[in-house]
Amino acid sequence: MNRISGNNIGVITEDSQSGMTLSLRESWLFKEDQTARYYRLPLHDPVPVIRAMKGEGKNLILFFGVEDFEDLPGCSLLYVFEEPGSPGFVVLIPEGRGAIHQSVAGIFPIASLFEREIADGFGVSFTGSFDTRRLFLHEAYPPGFHPLRRSIPNTAPVQDTFDKPGKPYEFRSIEGSAVFQVPVGPVHAGIIEPGHFRFSVIGETIVNLEIRLGFLHRGVEKLAEGRSPDDGVRIAESISGDESAGNACGLSMALEQISGTQISPRAEHLRGVILELERAYSLLSDLAGMVTDIAHPVSASRLMVLRERLQQEADRICGSRFLKGSICPGGISERITRESLDHLFKTAGGIEHELDEIATWVLSIPSVIDRFATTGVVQPELIRSLALSGPVARASGSFADTRIDHPYGIYQERVPGQVCEQGGDVMARFSLKYQEIRASLRYIQELLVFTPDGPAIVPVQMHDGFALVATESPRGMALHWVYIKNGVIHRYKVRTASFCNWYAIERAVIGNIVADFPVINKSLNLSYAGTDL
Amino acid sequence: MQERICEAMIETVINLFKKPLCIDTTHSIGQDGGEELEIQRLGKDLQQEITRIFDKSFAIREVDCGSDNAAEIELGNLSSAYYDVERFGITFVASPRHADALMVTGAVTRAMADALIKTYEATPNPKIVIAVGDDACTGGIWKGSYAVLGGVEAVIPVDLKIPGNPPRPIEIIGSLLTLLRTQQRS
Structure with missing residues (x-):
C-alpha cells in the first residue's frame, strides 16, 4: 500500500484496513457534492500524493489555478482526477499558494500543458518542468503580462497593438543533413481555423510534428x-x-x-x-x-x-x-x-x-x-x-x-x-x-x-x-x-x-x-x- | 459452364455500374422547396453581377481571425451540394494572391492581427474585404477583452459587413449580391 518510502510527511498509511482506496485522509475532505470530492492537503508539496494517486490508477485530467478561492488568499491550484469505475471526481487543493510549485509533468505528461497554461495566466512557475515556453500568450503579449490575475484589468496589455514585445517562440528542432522543416499556417489553404504546424521530414516521412496553437485566444x-x-x-x-x-x-x-x-x-x-x-x-x-x-x-x-x-x-x-x-x-x-x-x-x-x-x-x-x-x-x-x-x-x-x-x-x-x-x-x-x-x-x-x-x-x-x-x-x-x-x-x-x-x-x-x-x-x-x- | 460464369461476372459488373453513384437528393431536402428556389433566384442574379464585374468568376479567400468556427462551417457549407455556389461563379481559393475578395471572420485576436495584415497585403488590388459574423463586424461578445482588437475594421479596411451569429448561408449569398450590385467594373 505504502508506495512512497522516505516520505517524512506520513501521508499514505493505514488505509488498507478501512477499505478506502484513497491515500488521502478523510479528515482532509473539504467539500463533497454530486460530482466531486474536494480535499485540502495540509502539504506544500503535493507530488508524493499525486504519485500515489497514479499508482492507484487515478488519472489527472485537469489542473488549474484560482485566485481568492473561498478563504484562501493567493492562487490555489486545483488538481482534478478521474477514478476508473467511479462516477465522481477527486480534486486536490494543496496548501502551497506561492509563486513556485513542483512540476508533476514527470508523473502525468499532460500536466505540462496545464502548467504552461497556469504559468501564462497567473505568473506562477513550476520547478522541474520539461517545457517552460508560453502556451496561449503569443509574442504580441509583453513578458510579465498574466491576464488571469485578478489585479490585472481586462484591457489591452500594450498601446501599440501590432508590436511584438514577447520573446520569439522556439520550436523543437530535429537536426541532421537529411531533415528539413515544413512550416504550415496559421493561415491555411482551406476554410479552416488558424494554427501552426511545424513538420520535420526526411524525404516524405514525418519524423516530428510540433503543433502551436493559441492564435484564437480570445480571453x-x-x-x-x-x-x-x-x-x-x-x-x-x-x-x-x-x-x-x-x-x-x-x-x-x-x-x-x-x-x-x-x-x-x-x-x-x-x-x-x-x-x-x-x-x-x-x-x-x-x-x-x-x-x-x-x-x-x-x-x-x-x-x-x-x-x-x-x-x-x-x-x-x-x-x-x-x-x-x-x-x-x-x-x-x-x-x-x-x-x-x-x-x-x-x-x-x-x-x-x-x-x-x-x-x-x-x-x-x-x-x-x-x-x-x-x-x-x-x-x-x-x-x-x-x-x-x-x-x-x-x-x-x-x-x-x-x-x-x-x-x-x-x-x-x-x-x-x-x-x-x-x-x-x-x-x-x-x-x-x-x-x-x-x-x-x-x-x-x-x-x-x-x-x-x-x-x-x-x-x-x-x-x-x-x-x-x-x-x-x-x-x-x-x-x-x-x-x-x-x-x-x-x-x-x-x-x-x-x-x-x-x-x-x-x-x-x-x-x-x-x-x-x-x-x-x-x-x-x-x-x-x-x-x- | 465457363460461359455461364463469364455471363454472371459481366452481369455483376453491369449491375455495379447501374447502381447510382449519387442518389438524387433534391426531393428530400428543403421540404417546402422554398429555400431552394430562393437560392436559385439569388444565385442567378449573383451570377449576372459576377459576369459583369469579374468576367464570370469571383475568387474569395477566407481568413479566420478569432471566430468560434461556426462561421467557417457556414462558409464551407456554401460549397456543399445543397448551396453549391460554385455554379454561380464563386470559388474559395487557397491563396490570397488568387483572390478578388477576403472574407474575414471573428473579432481579430492579438495573435492573428499580424497574419491578417500579411494576408491583406498579399491580396492583389483592387480587393474587397467582407466581415462575416457579429464578431467580425463589431467585436461581438468579445468586445472589451484584452485578447481581441475588436472588429475587422480595427485592423484592415472593410467594404461589407454580414452580421449574424453566424449568418445563414442564404444570408451570406444575399449580402454578396447586395454588395456586388454597388460595385463598378474596374
Whole structure:
C-alpha cells in the first residue's frame, strides 16, 4: 500500500484496513457534492500524493489555478482526477499558494500543458518542468503580462497593438543533413481555423510534428469573470461553434448544481435530443472531411447534404443552425415546439438509412481502404498519459464515454449506444464516428418518443458556491468548473476535449507521409477555438 | 459452364455500374422547396453581377481571425451540394494572391492581427474585404477583452459587413449580391 518510502510527511498509511482506496485522509475532505470530492492537503508539496494517486490508477485530467478561492488568499491550484469505475471526481487543493510549485509533468505528461497554461495566466512557475515556453500568450503579449490575475484589468496589455514585445517562440528542432522543416499556417489553404504546424521530414516521412496553437485566444475565462451566470452561458456557447450546445449545457448544469435547481423531465429529455443532434451533425462533417481529403468528393457531397438537413432541423427547433440559445440555466429555450420535434423525428430516421448506405459503399471502395487503413495510428498507451477522450480514445480500444462513466442529465436514465473500435487508425475513427452518428440518431428518436410534457424552464435561484461538471461533447470529455462569488462568476475554467486530444495528432503522424497529414488531422477534427479559449 | 460464369461476372459488373453513384437528393431536402428556389433566384442574379464585374468568376479567400468556427462551417457549407455556389461563379481559393475578395471572420485576436495584415497585403488590388459574423463586424461578445482588437475594421479596411451569429448561408449569398450590385467594373 505504502508506495512512497522516505516520505517524512506520513501521508499514505493505514488505509488498507478501512477499505478506502484513497491515500488521502478523510479528515482532509473539504467539500463533497454530486460530482466531486474536494480535499485540502495540509502539504506544500503535493507530488508524493499525486504519485500515489497514479499508482492507484487515478488519472489527472485537469489542473488549474484560482485566485481568492473561498478563504484562501493567493492562487490555489486545483488538481482534478478521474477514478476508473467511479462516477465522481477527486480534486486536490494543496496548501502551497506561492509563486513556485513542483512540476508533476514527470508523473502525468499532460500536466505540462496545464502548467504552461497556469504559468501564462497567473505568473506562477513550476520547478522541474520539461517545457517552460508560453502556451496561449503569443509574442504580441509583453513578458510579465498574466491576464488571469485578478489585479490585472481586462484591457489591452500594450498601446501599440501590432508590436511584438514577447520573446520569439522556439520550436523543437530535429537536426541532421537529411531533415528539413515544413512550416504550415496559421493561415491555411482551406476554410479552416488558424494554427501552426511545424513538420520535420526526411524525404516524405514525418519524423516530428510540433503543433502551436493559441492564435484564437480570445480571453474566454477572463471575460466570464464578473459576469452574471446567464451571460456566462452565452460566453460558453461561443467557445466553439460546433460544440455550442455541449458547452452551454456543461456550464448550465454546473450553475444548476450550485443553486440546487432540479430541471423538469421535459427539459432533461430535450437537452439529450439537442446534445445528440449536435453530435450527429458535427461527426457527419468529420466523415465528409475525411473522404474529401482522400479525393472522394462524391461521398463527401452526400454526407454534407445529410449534415445540411440536420442543421436545418436545428434551425427549425431553436432558430439557430448551431443550436445557440437552445440550452440555458434552468432548462431549455421556450420556443421549441412539438411540430419541430416531430419533424426532427422523421428526418432522423431517414438520415439513418441514407447514412448506412453511404458508409457501406465508402467502406467497400479499395482506394478508400488503402488510404484509411494503418494511417495515423493513435497508440492506446497514449490514452492515459495524454488524458485522451472521445472518439479518439474509443477508436483505440477504450470504452471511455463520459455519458456512461460519469452519467449526467438524461443519460442517468437512458444509456446511449456504446461503440468501440480497435486499431486506432483513420479507418477505425471513420467507422467509429459513423456508428456514433447512427447511435445518436437512434437515441434522438428514442428520447422524442418518451419526452413528457412539462415546463421548458424553471427559475434558478443563484447563490454562491462552486461545481465541476463533465459532459461528453462530440470530441470527448469537456470539463466546466465555475465558482460563483457575490452572485457573479468569480472564476470559470473550461477544458474542452480538444485541449488534450491535439497532442494525439503529434504522435499519430510520426512515420506517415506529409500527404496523409490532412486526412489524419481531419479524422480527429479537433477544435482550435475550443483549445485556445 | 465457363460461359455461364463469364455471363454472371459481366452481369455483376453491369449491375455495379447501374447502381447510382449519387442518389438524387433534391426531393428530400428543403421540404417546402422554398429555400431552394430562393437560392436559385439569388444565385442567378449573383451570377449576372459576377459576369459583369469579374468576367464570370469571383475568387474569395477566407481568413479566420478569432471566430468560434461556426462561421467557417457556414462558409464551407456554401460549397456543399445543397448551396453549391460554385455554379454561380464563386470559388474559395487557397491563396490570397488568387483572390478578388477576403472574407474575414471573428473579432481579430492579438495573435492573428499580424497574419491578417500579411494576408491583406498579399491580396492583389483592387480587393474587397467582407466581415462575416457579429464578431467580425463589431467585436461581438468579445468586445472589451484584452485578447481581441475588436472588429475587422480595427485592423484592415472593410467594404461589407454580414452580421449574424453566424449568418445563414442564404444570408451570406444575399449580402454578396447586395454588395456586388454597388460595385463598378474596374
